[in-house]
Amino acid sequence: MVESIVKIGKRGQITLPKEIREKEGLKEGSFLEISDIGGVLTLRKIEKKPSALDLFKEVGEALKKEGYTRETILELVKEPRKAS
Known part of the structure; x- marks a missing residue:
């Protein structure tokens, strides 16, 4: 296990230590x-x-874990449409 302390820069940026970047194969543009x-x-x-579809699927799974049913999730999706 590699542990490091990093400082948050002015714009909220952090620098990942070189050892971790190399170990994990992280390069500029990695996610x-x-x-x-x-x-x-x-x-x-x-x-x-x-x-966006991946993100919506994750949100749907999280809502299901919280006890929301398919029907209540569909109602939540429709709600912003009613306001516009």
């Missing part, structure tokens, strides 16, 4: 997913930028 799990931030390498 990382950042998650906040109860105050613990994690980074995960992903192969490509997720499409």
Whole structure:
């Protein structure tokens, strides 16, 4: 396990240590997913930028885990349409 302390720059940027970039094959243009799990931030390498459809699927799965049914999810999707 490689651990490092990094400093957040003026524009919210961080520099990943060279050892980690090399170990994980990260280069300029690589994609990382950042998650906040109860105050613990994690980074995960992903192969490509997720499409909007991928993101919607993830949101749908998260809603289902929270107990939303297909019907309530569809109602949530329709709600913004009613407002416009």
